[in-house]
Amino acid sequence: MRPCGRTRRTINTYNTEKKGNTHTMTTENRGVDRRSFLRGAMAAAVAVPITVSLASCSSGGSGDSGSGGTKSAKNPFGIKESSSIEAVIFNGGYGYDYVSYAAKLVDKKWKTTSKVKPQTNIAQSLQPRFVGGNPPDLIDNSGANQIGFNTILKSLETLDDVFAANNYEGKKISDTLYPNVKVPGTFSNKFVAMNYVMTVYAVWYSASLFEENGWTPPKTWDEALDLGAKAKAKGKYLFVWGKEAATYYLTLALDSAIKEGGLDVMNAVNNLEKNAWSQKPIQDVFNALEKIVKAGYFIPGGAGTQFTAAQAKWSNDQQAILYPSGGWIENEMKKATKEGFKMTGAPAMTVTSDSKLPYEALRAAAGEPYIVPSQGKNVAGGKEIMRAMLSKDAATNFSKTRLAPTIVKGLVPADGFGSTALVSQTKMLDAAGDNIFDWEFSSLYGLNTDQLVIWNSFLSGQADVAALTKQMQKISDDAAASK
Amino acid sequence: MAVFLILPLAIFLLFVIWPFVQAIYYSLTDWGGFSPTMNFIGFDNFVKLANDDTFMQAVFNCILLGIFVPLITIVVALIIASVVTVAGPSKGTIRGVKGSGFYRTVSFFPYCIPAIVIGLIWSQVYDPSAGLLNGFLTSIGLHKFTNFAWLGEVATAMPASMFVIIWGFIGFYTVLFVAAIKSIPAEIYEAVRLDGATRFRTAWSITLPSIRDNIQTAYIYLGIAALDSFVYMSALFPNAGGPANTTLVISQDLFNTAFRKGQFGYATAMGVVLAAITLLFAAIVFGIVRLTKGREEGRS
Structure with missing residues (x-):
């Protein structure tokens, strides 16, 4: 099933229609789903009032500390050297190690310390952190239990500056992408989610x-x-x-x-x-x-x-x-x-x-929505990982290991790394040109x-x-x- | 001294009553689940629930489950319990049928399997083309069951799911009733046997009244479990409420509303309604038991 997606989905329990995702439904994922059922059952039956109470007890603000670096063309978001970055990534059909790959590039460049944590239940696990004002710096809000965008819209960073920045090869990121990739991540005219995987x-x-x-x-x-x-x-x-x-x-x-x-x-x-x-x-x-x-x-x-x-x-x-x-x-x-x-x-x-x-x-449509909460401790760090993911090295790594196109154009070779489906996706995208739509x-x-x-x-x-x-x-x- | 009273009371208040109070409060707000603030909207959520067809369908389904699952489980468990304890040969000591130990053990097996596994096993058994059930039916010549979707047809989805739930519960209640029946003095059974009572009459007039309290407890437990049914239904119908929502239960609707639609306030209102229905169910069962007992006592 499709698992996840941007706002969507998942698995077995899961929801939604959406895009993207590939994930979900392989056999191993089914196991996860079953577990999340149980967890869901408990959450629904028992834990709702409790979590809620704990969450509301700790609703203090944390503010945006940590974006202390100086912004420049080379450092578009002002990431501070040697800071730490926390990313929570939906662990579905695409896994999460492709983000670790990009985070390592960031760490190398900025001497930062990145922690990339896999998670299958995004909404349940991050709810208390949103309410408490200390969310992680980067989230892949995907899977059956993704957080509905209408509920967190106000607490997200806009990502226009990410697409306006140059990638690690020095090209403006927005020039390297397929058309309309901002659309699925734009809610009420705010572009808040960078959807990474191109789903046809x-x-x-x-x-x-x-x-x-x-x-x-x-x-x-x-x-x-x-x-x-x-x-x-x-x-x-x-x-x-x-x-x-x-x-x-x-x-x-x-x-x-x-x-x-x-x-x-x-x-x-x-x-x-x-x-x-x-x-x-x-x-x-x-x-x-x-x-x-x-x-x-x-x-x-x-x-x-x-x-x-x-x-x-x-x-x-x-x-x-x-x-x-x-x-x-x-x-x-x-x-x-x-x-x-x-x-x-x-x-x-x-x-x-x-x-x-x-x-x-x-x-x-681009799927796998990546978001940066405004209250995260290292907002610039979250955006910097996105920038690395949108650069040639990390994006090619994704297509090659996951056999799926990213929103970055032109990185899939003619043999599609051996996949006829990947080749036909690229061909359909090229044939469609600007006639690409999404709902x-x-x-x-x-x-x-x-x-x-x-x-x-x-x-x-x-x-x-x-x-x-x-x-x-x-x-x-x-x-x-x-x- | 006071410590022994106050400490448990404090724990009870903090971890049981306080969350209840909070849940009731959240049900009166429009909380979306991810913000520290929310608006108080009075009883709007409950008014909305009353007009929500999907939710009312879920309530109806839960009532069906609350009636049939406990009833059938208890009747079947009682029959098995009687057969393996007192309904054996009519000569010699009071005992169960031959091999009763074996039946008793086997009937307990399903209870050893977690509910989620039971659900997953049966969703495979019911598979239209590869499932055991249709495989068996078509192999004995019933070809109209080729590709028949037991869990996909309005007429069969609910009965098929009830069967699964009942299948999972029977073993435990059989064992419970066996223990209860064993505590009835054998002399009473010997006496009614001398009086020439049939096995059915024995079960109806001796066994049943003697273990009334056990049945009442069993009925309430089973009813609460049936009103929930979340795990079974989620395993049998992942993602949805079955054909035309005929197997949607309140807890599933609540889960969707909270975690997929991000309407925690509204979902909490569903939880409050479910709690009210559960309490009402328990009250009705107590009431019925008291009424019937009163009549019998009056007669004697």
């Missing part, structure tokens, strides 16, 4: 299987329906879904509708507007999807199937031939992918061939759990388009009311 949302397939059968990835929903019939003739299904990941089809549907109807469609949904889900492009996509459900092109029983087991029916058993997901899918299914699968992505299909945005348009309402307001319920019903044929529209609108309206 696509429809994934096996290039070898498609070649063998003479299939091509569908560019419109009509083509998808035709492909479903062809797959059926071979005893295969078009799609598969798992109960914790039913909303991957929400992602696909919304991306498709946005490409069909343009960015206005996205803005209405993102701003939780009334009747946003009744917009024609969205309805067209829902109807197309319902046709596919009704035709029986989904593997039945998804609402009761654990999502990685469902995904294995696509990547390993090849019972289904297409799967919509983020770029983390390759990493997630590494151990359950058929030999010679050649995992490749194609952009979401459009409704008609003259859609507002071209077929190549892509939902691609965040689901993770921003923590709606994935509610959305999963109706999407499971819809994909299993228990709810029709009218019920789906009504429920999606209700979830959106409720979130708008509690804003």
Whole structure:
């Protein structure tokens, strides 16, 4: 599942739709999740009042000491030599050692002492520290239990100066990045989260299987329906879904509708507007999807199937031939992918061939939101680690070891370090050019759990388009009311 | 002397009552969870809860769990307990059926497994294509169960989850009831046997009234556990409330609201409602037990 993301997600317990993440769901992560369940259960049942009381007892301010260095072109944030920096990093599918790698570069350059601590429960573990006014200097606010951005917005540093600074090679950082990477980290016009990992949302397939059968990835929903019939003739299904990941089809549907109807469609949904889900492009996509459900092109029983087991029916058993997901899918299914699968992505299909945005348009978003709390002891130190992460050395290290692109352009070689999925992500990004969009309402307001319920019903044929529209609108309206 | 009284009282006040008071206070605020300040908003959270369809669905689900899980668990546990202690051969001493020690031990096994593991095991058993249950059903020719999602259909999700919870609890309550039944003098059973009572009549008129207190306690414990059910439901339905929220429980809704949506004040209000429902449940069980006891005493 996707785990995490910026505002999102996770695992098993987890939440959300979001992006990015790759994480989550490998087997080892499942263990963590189970543990966090228990912890969550305890927290919910017992510890809430207690933690709360302890936290509120200690709500003293700490102020920003420590940014004592002098700012200069070489030292854009004024980091003080020999100071110490504390980073708390979500330990999900990407691990945390890539941050240690960047922190070591900082330590070498500034003789600082960095502590990089892994954490799986960001919200629960850092809540008392936020309330108490002594948060760490850098946080990867990701995973199922990430802190909702609307709750901490006021206590975060803006990061515009990070992107305006030069990287360690002397180039201005903002010139080295993919377009629109600030968007997912901008809330109420404040850019507070540096999302590090570039996640491409696509429809994934096996290039070898498609070649063998003479299939091509569908560019419109009509083509998808035709492909479903062809797959059926071979005893295969078009799609598969798992109960914790039913909303991957929400992602696909919304991306498709946005490409069909343009960015206005996205803005209405993102701003939780009334009747946003009744917009024609969205309805067209829902109807197309319902046709596919009704035709029986989904593997039945998804609402009761654990999502990685469902995904294995696509990547390993090849019972289904297409799967919509983020770029983390390759990493997630590494151990359950058929030999010679050649995992490749194609952009979401459009409704008609003259859609507002071209077929190549892509939902691609930076995920893994890094934040710097204003009350941290070494704000400059937190930003300095970010700067190191955005420099060539650390960013290349990430792509090479995690097989995922960062927001820094042009660091993935033509062979994609041996990964067909990484190559196709880079290709899709290049083909999309500036037609890259992203939406965040689901993770921003923590709606994935509610959305999963109706999407499971819809994909299993228990709810029709009218019920789906009504429920999606209700979830959106409720979130708008509690804003 | 005073120390022995005051110290425990102080600990109780500090670690039990004070958090309760705080929780009630937070339920009256709009606290988001990460700020030192919050606004007092009176009973707005509770009004909002009453109009929150998802929450009301969760309350309804919890009530279903609170009724059926204890009832079925106790009935089944009582039957097993009677069979392995007093419902054996009608000749010779009062004893259980042959091999009762074995049954007693086996019935306790599920209780040795942590709840989270039980949930994970059963979510695999219920898997539509690779699960044991559908594997068995399709192998005996029931092909309509191919890819049937036990946990994904509105009609079956709740019963299937209840089965899992009950499966996990039965062993412990069997052992509890066995101990209780053993404390009833065997002469009473011999006497009713001489009077020609059937096994059912014996269970109804002798066993049941004799261990009434144990059953009451068991009912309350089970009810509280069933009203919570967080671990089982989270394992069976990670991330969501089951098909059309038919298995969503209050504690899951609370968890989502607090930790995913960042509405701690609202979530705390849910916790307060859950506590009220639990207290009410206990009061109802006490009331029923007292009523029935009064009637029987009046009759005798």
